Amino acid sequence: MELPEHVDHLIVGSGFAGICAAIKLAEDGETDLVVIERAGDLGGTWRDNTYPGACCDIPSQLYSFSFARNPEWTSSYSPQPEIWDYLRRIADEYGVTDRIVFDTELERATWDDEAQVWRCRTSSGDVVAKTLVTGTGGLSEPRLPDIDGVDTFQGALFHSARWDHSVDLAGKRVAVIGTGASAIQIVPEVQQVAAHLDVYQRTAPWVIPRNDRRYPRLERLALRHLPALARLYRTGIYWAHEGYVPAFTWQPRLGAPAEKAALANLRRGITDPTLRARVTPHFQLGCKRVLRSNTYYPALAADNVDLVADPIARITPTAVVTVDPATSQEVEHPVDVIVVATGFWTTDQPVAERVVGREGHTLAEEWAGTGMSAYKGTTVHGFPNLFMLTGPNTAQGHTSVVFVIESQVAYLRDAIRTMRERGYGALEPRAEAQRRFNARLQRRMRRTVWSRGGCMSWYQDAQGRITTLWPRSTFTLRRILARFDADAYDVQVARPTPDREAVA
Numbered sequence: 001m002e003l004p005e006h007v008d009h010l011i012v013g014s015g016f017a018g019i020c021a022a023i024k025l026a027e028d029g030e031t032d033l034v035v036i037e038r039a040g041d042l043g044g045t046w047r048d049n050t051y052p053g054a055c056c057d058i059p060s061q062l063y064s065f066s067f068a069r070n071p072e073w074t075s076s077y078s079p080q081p082e083i084w085d086y087l088r089r090i091a092d093e094y095g096v097t098d099r100i101v102f103d104t105e106l107e108r109a110t111w112d113d114e115a116q117v118w119r120c121r122t123s124s125g126d127v128v129a130k131t132l133v134t135g136t137g138g139l140s141e142p143r144l145p146d147i148d149g150v151d152t153f154q155g156a157l158f159h160s161a162r163w164d165h166s167v168d169l170a171g172k173r174v175a176v177i178g179t180g181a182s183a184i185q186i187v188p189e190v191q192q193v194a195a196h197l198d199v200y201q202r203t204a205p206w207v208i209p210r211n212d213r214r215y216p217r218l219e220r221l222a223l224r225h226l227p228a229l230a231r232l233y234r235t236g237i238y239w240a241h242e243g244y245v246p247a248f249t250w251q252p253r254l255g256a257p258a259e260k261a262a263l264a265n266l267r268r269g270i271t272d273p274t275l276r277a278r279v280t281p282h283f284q285l286g287c288k289r290v291l292r293s294n295t296y297y298p299a300l301a302a303d304n305v306d307l308v309a310d311p312i313a314r315i316t317p318t319a320v321v322t323v324d325p326a327t328s329q330e331v332e333h334p335v336d337v338i339v340v341a342t343g344f345w346t347t348d349q350p351v352a353e354r355v356v357g358r359e360g361h362t363l364a365e366e367w368a369g370t371g372m373s374a375y376k377g378t379t380v381h382g383f384p385n386l387f388m389l390t391g392p393n394t395a396q397g398h399t400s401v402v403f404v405i406e407s408q409v410a411y412l413r414d415a416i417r418t419m420r421e422r423g424y425g426a427l428e429p430r431a432e433a434q435r436r437f438n439a440r441l442q443r444r445m446r447r448t449v450w451s452r453g454g455c456m457s458w459y460q461d462a463q464g465r466i467t468t469l470w471p472r473s474t475f476t477l478r479r480i481l482a483r484f485d486a487d488a489y490d491v492q493v494a495r496p497t498p499d500r501e502a503v504a
């Protein structure tokens with residue numbers, strides 16, 4: 001599809017969020033919409049993360065839309081290609097693929113208050129839109145480590161989310177930097193092919209067992225033909241995961257049974273007491289994302305793997321150099337390939353630098369002193385008709401983001417409906433409503449394990465504020481997003497201007 005000059009709704013990104021928004025808006029008759037996608041295919045994080053071992057770490061059942069359940073998952077934690085295929089199939093079935101303009105990146109979106117439109121510059125040209133919906137994801141911009149000499153490395157070096165499949169790891173000396181959710185899926189796979197693997201750990205994570213199983217044919221048949229059973233099954237999994245919420249948001253001591261399970265997992269996987277001690281976490285479970293694996297610890301214990309817990313001093317053209325903090329002695333670890341599994345830009349997302357609001361400053365500037373914040377995680381004062389899917393404080397560590405996306409899309413639909421019915425041309429949350437919402441949210445945040453658990457994580461920004469996670473249950477978030485609350489908004493009646501007319 002070609003980029004049009006005018007459109008009612010411009011959706012940025014074609015991951016779960018963008019696809020969901022496009023499907024549901026079209027269902028409401030809001031068919032004048034376009035999705036722009038910077039890559040040549042849709043799928044967001046499930047397109048980008050093709051590393052060996054990539055799969056969901058929350059059960060597959062929750063990686064489908066509630067309105068398009070997938071009875072075809074082959075196992076309880078589906079591999080990335082299955083999830084990506086699912087998303088592409090659904091986008092096709094619901095007619096969204098034809099509404100996507102590929103290889104088109106949002107460069108600048110500027111609110112024009114006079115015309116009540118977003119004037120957007122993209123890599124494929126300009127487009128004017130009444131509403132701007134960002135589905136750009138919180139985990140989409142790889143964060144490369146700021147390590148001295150990293151640019152001088154002469155072997156292959158790539159980020160986990162940009163896996164270079166042309167590099168054959170067989171027989172090579174490989175380094176994996178990081179021990180987060182991506183690394184613990186990568187390590188067991190690389191261990192099987194590499195001659196030698198060094199795993200660079202800065203903080204030992206909590207790793208609970210993963211109750212993985214393949215779905216037998218009979219079970220898949222039942223899920224396909226008995227929708228009530230499929231619904232019940234999915235609901236059961238949802239509530240089982242929601243059970244983590246009190247331990248995360250209210251009383252971290254409730255996480256003790258999960259800590260026990262993780263320590264048993266560690267003991268099962270590693271017999272060497274020295275290695276066990278080095279990978280035993282020193283913060284409360286839940287403070288960082290809880291990881292799930294049955295194969296990570298056995299991989300660390302394998303003969304061809306070294307766990308390196310000393311800090312990295314620098315990278316040379318051929319090696320990673322660490323320094324022993326006790327003796328200041330440096331050790332050089334020769335390596336052919338470096339995989340950086342060092343996470344993503346989460347609290348300072350590039351899209352925030354590209355969206356310019358009513359007062360002429362960017363979202364990034366708006367948030368510079370205070371950290372990211374929005375009203376109900378979705379709309380922002382000073383940025384009319386902007387809807388941020390997976391916006392500030394909507395992420396969670398215990399369940400699938402698809403549930404949150406559907407909740408936000410329900411809010412977006414109701415907002416658009418309200419605008420049509422009441423003839424509004426622009427709306428933005430009142431500053432006071434947004435301030436009060438976030439003050440309450442941050443008060444709750446103080447007692448969460450993410451604040452009190454004794455760790456640093458991607459949940460926090462540089463000032464230590466947690467601007468990514470939602471500190472309550474996801475059903476509470478769904479409840480507060482169920483209805484568009486126009487009384488919390490400043491609204492403007494639609495003005496007839498040439499650009500709005502063109503859009504209409």
Ligand code: NAP
Pocket residue numbers: 054055056057058139145146147160177178179180181182183200201202203289312341342343344456457458
């Ligand atoms: P991450 O959780 O942010 O982990 C990054 C890792 O790199 C951490 O171990 C971090 O150490 C380390 N690190 C960062 N900079 C470093 C440096 N300069 N030197 C040494 N180590 C460094 O990133 P991720 O593993 O990609 O996961 C991000 C999120 O994506 C997850 O929490 C999860 O929400 C999602 N995810 C989901 C799945 C799934 O569903 N299957 C899979 C992968 C990721 P510290 O701990 O000390 O900071």
